[in-house]
Every structure is written in structure tokens, then in C-alpha cells.
Amino acid sequence: MRRVVITGLGAVSALGMTARDLWQNLCAGQSGIAPLEGFPDGNLRIRVAAQARSYQPEAHFDPKRLDLLDRFSQFALIAAREALADAGLQLEPEVASRTAVVMGAGMAAKTTEDEAYRQLYALGQKSFSPYLVPRAMANAATSQMTIEFGITGPGLTVSTACAASNHAIGLALGMLRAGQAEVALAGGSEAPFAMAALKSWEAVRVIAPDTCRPFSSDRKGMVLGEGAGVIVLETEERARARGATIYAELAGFGMSSDAGHITLPTETGAARAMQAALDDARLDAAAIGYVNAHGTGTVANDPTETRAIRQVFGAHASRLAVSSTKSMHGHALGASGALEFIATALALRDGILPPTANFTSPGDGCDLDYIPNAARRAQVEAALSNSFAFGGLNAVLCLRRYQK
């Protein structure tokens, strides 16, 4: 079977406009969660958010291009530019035809839809711009990436809520193994800061009013984030032939469905996805040193995920380091998995495990080593990155240090 390696990273998040910004802040335990901006008259219970505050659209796109780009597409393009440059990839036509784009998006173009519907229903506007459909379609980010970079291989968008990035990266892995492409740009993007989307999340009553404290006793829920993560994946053969710098190997992917409740996660569904990722990577549970948890900070997720980890890892669970970087980049929904994948790849490369920020004391049923508040120097050989979607669709990626 072809091996697949990680050769480029790009990120936009509340922690900055690059993957380096993301990683430096994660290692510093610096959270991007702050008072919600941009909704002065919203009468919202949502008070804090992990927004990409430093982002200026005009610094990255000309005005005509912006007419066709929802914020989630903008983030995807910026992260993709960074990832391609980081990989040192020139997409000549013969490479471009062997390159895939696979992106996740959970809510996709909510800001565009929100504004259009406000004009229609509230302001009585009679018609829409024809740009609305191409801006708001769920595959817009993927399509814009293929157009900007001239990528002519497979392109698709995956929408599995909070697991969308992981499913996208995992599908890209399968495509590279199967020979459907030799290079893939995979990840996810999300821009959920639109009034109707915020009111929808508020209604679920899972958003914390203060901050995100995964696995802590006083956790009050998740905090919404936004951004994009794009990862350049290549077959090992191709990456080595061109002398690319390899961050890590993407060794395995596991999926499962809870077939349970539409919002409440199950322990067995999460455990089966983790086990499937280990099996796919042909690794024993004991080979894993770090788990980047789904770790939303909700009442339901954290103990359930903890039990799932114990179920898969048995006695080894007590030697595992587990953290939720959502405490810092927020829950960027369909982009979260990609941001966490980048954190996990860099943890393997640098021998630094990012912490769970805002940690106070362990919550009931939360009895693992969550790397509280401060990053830790530890060189682990392999890691898992978990994403579990509302709706019970689970996707887990297994990364390992690259060795020839």
C-alpha cells in the first residue's frame, strides 16, 4: 500500500493568519477566545468567541474577487496558499491533474446566506445577485481552490458537521493510497459568525458564557470558532523524489456512526472510530503517545470521550497524553479537525504536546492526563486526532513520525 505523508500546512484561526501563528500560540497555551465582536444589537446569550480578529479581506483579495467569495471560501484560499508555499509545490499541469482537493465544511456560507435572507425578508428586496448561488454553495471553497491553483484532479466537499475536516483528510488519504491522485489539498473551513447561525447554536444551549474549559469540573460548554486548515498530502514516493520536507506520516483513518442520538455522543461510536484508525495504521494502541481530543468542553462530550479512550487503550490510557486545543482555537466546526490535525503533526515534528488551556480541576468522569494549561516537551511516535460530529458521525486520523 502507498504511504502518505504531510508536506505542507496552512491555517487561519483565532490564533492568527498562519499555521505558525496557530502553533506558537497553542504551545504558549494562549487562547484566542475573547468577547464576541460584530453583533452589537444581537440580544445574544453567546458572549465569547474565537474569531479571526486580525483578518482583513482586502489584504488578501481584490474587490471583484471578494464578490464571489464567502468568508469560508476566503479562509480556505488563504490557508491553501500558505500550505502550497510551505510544501514548495509548483502545480505544473501534469502535477495539477494528479492533485485532489478535498475540503470539509459544516455550515459553509452562513454569512452570505444570512445577509441575503435579511435583504429578502427584512428589507423587502425583490431579487438576489446571481453571485449568491456560487458564493453560497457548499462546494464553493473547494471549487475556488481548484480555480485559483489550476488543480484539475478530483475535487469534493464533505459535510459532516464537526467531523468534516477529518472525513475530508481521511478521504484524501484513501484517494492517494488508491492512486486516484498523488497530491491532495485537504482540510476544512468554516465561518459561522452570522446572526441566524449564532441564534441556532444558542438555542442548543451548549455554548459556554465564559470560556472553553475541556475536561474541567466547571466547564460550561463549547465556544464557537472560525478559520480554515489546509494540509498538503503526498504519496511518500512523490514527496521523497522531489526532496520535500516531511512533517509526519498520515498512517490511518477510522470512521464510524453512533446510530444513537442526534446530538448526544456514544462511547462505543467514538471508540470504534479510534480502533478503526489504529487498525488502518496497523499500530497497537500502546504505540500512541498523544491524542488530540475532540474535547468540546460540553457536559456530554468530555466524559464520553474519556470513557471511549479508556475502552480503546485499556491500561495504556493512563500513560497517554490527551489535550483539547479547542480551548484555544475554539470549536471551528468543519475546520476544527484540520486545525487539530496541524497541531498534531507539529507536535510529532517538534516533540511538543499542546495543552488544554483554561483547565481548572478535572470534571466527573474526566480522569486522564489532559496536559493542563502548559505545553509539554515529549517526543511521541504516533498520535490520534479525534473528531465526532453532531449526528453521531465519527472520524479519527492516526499520524506517526515519519521514518523511511
Added chain:
Amino acid sequence: MDDNLVDDNLGQRIMAVISKTQHLDAAKITLDSSFEELGIDSLDGVNILFALENELDISIPDEAAKQIRSVRDVVAGVEKLLAEKAAGVA
């Protein structure tokens, strides 16, 4: 209708809409500019019609929208619609 005779005011107003919606320097747009010269593709063309519908409170039929290739086409088409509208009101 003689395409060469267009209402100057209307022409200016339409060119202003094209300039604004397409982020184009107004000085570059003349009645004789083709959409191709201005880098306006079919989707942009439809967007200009959308903007004109709002600006002038008219409704441009789908069939008419397919015929438009130049600034003069737009002005002539809009003039006709405005004339029909005025006749309908009268």
C-alpha cells in the same frame, strides 16, 4: 429603435452601475465598450442586470438578459423597458 440614439442621463446612470458593481474605473467605460473588453463575463453581466433592476425598479426578462454583450445593448434594452413601463402606467 435606433441603437445610436440613447438617453445620455440614462447611459451615465447605467455606466455608473457597471463601474460600481464591477469595480471598474468609470473612465474606462463608454457606450461602445463591449463586455468582453471590460472583462465582464456572463455571470457578471447578469449581476449588472440585477443591480439595474434595483436601481431603476424594472424587471428584466430572462430572454433579454441573454442578448446583452455591450454597454450599448444594456442601455438600449433598459430604455425599451422603461418606455414600456411608462406606457403601461399611462
